[in-house]
Amino acid sequence: MKLAREVKVGKFILGGKNPVRVQAMCNTDTRDAAATSAQIAALEAAGCEINRVAVPDMEAALALGKIKAKMTTPLVADIHFDYKLALEAVKQGVDKIRINPGNIGDKNRVKEVVKACSDAGIAIRIGVNAGSIKELKKSEGRPDWSDQKWAEVMVGEAMEEANILEQLNFKQYLVSLKSDNLNRTVLACEMLAEKTDIPQHVGLTEAGSFLAGTVKSSIALSRLLSKGIGATVRVSLTEDPRMQVRVAYEILKALKLRKYGPEIISCPTCGRTQVDIAGTVKALEEKIYSDKELLKLSEGKKIAVMGCIVNGPGEARDADFGIAGGKGEGLWFEKGVVKYKISQKDWIKKLTEELKK
Numbered sequence: 001m002k003l004a005r006e007v008k009v010g011k012f013i014l015g016g017k018n019p020v021r022v023q024a025m026c027n028t029d030t031r032d033a034a035a036t037s038a039q040i041a042a043l044e045a046a047g048c049e050i051n052r053v054a055v056p057d058m059e060a061a062l063a064l065g066k067i068k069a070k071m072t073t074p075l076v077a078d079i080h081f082d083y084k085l086a087l088e089a090v091k092q093g094v095d096k097i098r099i100n101p102g103n104i105g106d107k108n109r110v111k112e113v114v115k116a117c118s119d120a121g122i123a124i125r126i127g128v129n130a131g132s133i134k135e136l137k138k139s140e141g142r143p144d145w146s147d148q149k150w151a152e153v154m155v156g157e158a159m160e161e162a163n164i165l166e167q168l169n170f171k172q173y174l175v176s177l178k179s180d181n182l183n184r185t186v187l188a189c190e191m192l193a194e195k196t197d198i199p200q201h202v203g204l205t206e207a208g209s210f211l212a213g214t215v216k217s218s219i220a221l222s223r224l225l226s227k228g229i230g231a232t233v234r235v236s237l238t239e240d241p242r243m244q245v246r247v248a249y250e251i252l253k254a255l256k257l258r259k260y261g262p263e264i265i266s267c268p269t270c271g272r273t274q275v276d277i278a279g280t281v282k283a284l285e286e287k288i289y290s291d292k293e294l295l296k297l298s299e300g301k302k303i304a305v306m307g308c309i310v311n312g313p314g315e316a317r318d319a320d321f322g323i324a325g326g327k328g329e330g331l332w333f334e335k336g337v338v339k340y341k342i343s344q345k346d347w348i349k350k351l352t353e354e355l356k357k
Contacts, residue, residue, distance in 0.1 A: 001190075001227055004199035007172050009050065009123045010074025010095035014174065014231040015199030020257055022248045023050040023201070023234045024241045025078070030060040030067070037070045039241065044073055045292050046242040047249060047260060050232060052076035052098065061085045064092035076125070083109040090116040098125040101161040102132035110161065114170050123172045124165065128158045128188075129205055130179035150179065151187035155195070162198060174198065174231060178205035182220045189224050199231035206236065213237040214247050221251050246289060261288055262298040262355075265316060266305040273307035275325035275344050281305050283348050288355075297355045304333075305347075313338055321354055323347055 004015035012021055024043050028036040030053045040051050055061050055077045068075045076096040077089035083105055086097050090113075097117055104110060117124055135153045136143065145153070158175045165173055175198050177188035185204055192200065202224050207213030217235045224230050235247040249260035266281045267273075284305065288294045304322025306312040309331060312324020317336035324331045325344070332342045332350065342350055 001193045001229060002197045003228070004193075004231055005171070005197045007123055007174055007199050007231070008121075009076075009232075012049065012074065018231070020225065020230050020252060021049045021232045022047065022245055022252070022258075023052060023076070023232050024048045024244045024248075025052040025054070025234065025236075027241060028053075030054055030056070031063055033063040033066040036063070036067050040067065040071055040073070042290070043241055043245060044071070045295075046245045046289050047295060048073065048241075048245045050074045050076060050096075052078050052234075054078045055085050055089055056080075057082075058085065058088060061088040061092065064089055064094055068093050079104070081105075083113055086113045087116050090120050090122055094122065096123040096125060098127050099161075100127050100129065100132055101157055102129065102134050107164055110164050111168060114165055114168050117172070118168070118170050121172075123174065124170070125174045125176060125201055126158055126161045126165075127176045127201075128154050128161075128178070130154060130181065130184060131205075133157050147181065147183045147187055150181070150184040151177075151191050154179070154184070154188045155191045158192065159195070162196075174201050176201040176203070178203060178236075180204060180206040180208075182216050186220055186223050189229050190227070193227070193229045200229055201232045201234070202230040203234040203236055208238060210237055210239045210243060213239070217247065218251055221248075222255060225252070225255055225257060242289070259299050261295050262301040262303050264303050264305065265319060265322075267307045267315075269307045272310060273325060274327040275307070275330065277305055277307045277325060280323075280344075280347055284351055287348060287352055294352060294355055301355065303351065321351075323351070 006016040007014045026039050028039050074095035077094045078098045079086045081103050154177045179185045204217050207217050233248050235244045237244050252258035253260050269277050288298050302319045304316035304319035306324045309324050313333040313336050316322050321334045329341050329343050332339045
């Protein structure tokens with residue numbers, strides 16, 4: 001695989017040996033600048049580094065400047081069908097334009113977008129989705145292609161668009177090759193990485209619900225990221241966008257590519273459990289992952305929330321600190337050593353106070 005070349009998007013340099021950055025997409029109506037800004041603020045608090053918004057019409061495009069003014073992260077405008085929306089997004093000061101070669105139009109339209117981005121110093125992402133490739137328009141229904149054929153067609157379409165940018169001497173672009181099919185996506189991304197040094201934005205599209213989408217995305221992304229493929233990543237889930245950020249970071253953290261918040265270990269519970277472990281873990285995660293300060297302070301910490309003394313201080317010996325449940329209370333321990341008892345109603349307060357020390 002070739003080392004991806006570097007591309008600047010806002011304050012970040014992507015590709016090369018730079019960290020893989022986490023991206024999400026708002027599910028608000030972009031025309032509602034206040035609601036979109038509020039969601040982006042929540043995403044930024046959760047650690048999202050690049051935020052994308054849909055631009056379905058000119059009203060949405062004209063709202064981008066207001067949204068961008070309140071952000072601390074780069075803003076990506078997602079454009080389909082109407083290249084004039086891309087031109088307006090550039091005027092509004094976005095940091096990257098995402099175009100889909102399957103529906104953006106002919107070369108002349110692409111050239112106009114490229115010129116505008118070049119003049120403004122804005123990057124482009126060529127986003128190829130398996131469901132909207134131009135080859136599909138030549139036949140009715142679902143083609144009987146192998147995964148390899150799907151990958152070849154997707155890469156071919158991406159390269160066709162990339163060649164237009166290269167001919168215009170425009171190098172500030174990334175490519176994404178996405179499908180809801182895990183194998184097609186991985187094959188396409190690997191194929192592109194073998195052919196070129198273009199940095200890639202990786203992820204599945206329409207990955208599904210939280211559980212199913214997390215499993216599929218984890219498998220696909222681990223296969224790609226472990227090979228050095230991926231400059232930015234998005235986990236596409238039918239879920240609160242903040243959870244997309246969480247899952248993306250957990251994948252990167254498991255692969256030791258990024259640090260992000262704590263490692264919270266908790267038992268699955270059993271018949272011995274007499275306290276609400278699931279509720280405690282959920283409340284603790286919500287507290288940490290919605291607070292920039294706590295998120296930073298907890299980085300690299302290992303916290304245990306265990307159901308009983310059987311799998312408490314002993315099995316969680318490696319934790320920096322934690323609690324082993326009893327009946328309405330628990331044992332507070334640090335590095336495997338029990339210190340004292342603590343009432344369950346005080347668990348979250350104690351755990352967050354410990355992070356702030």
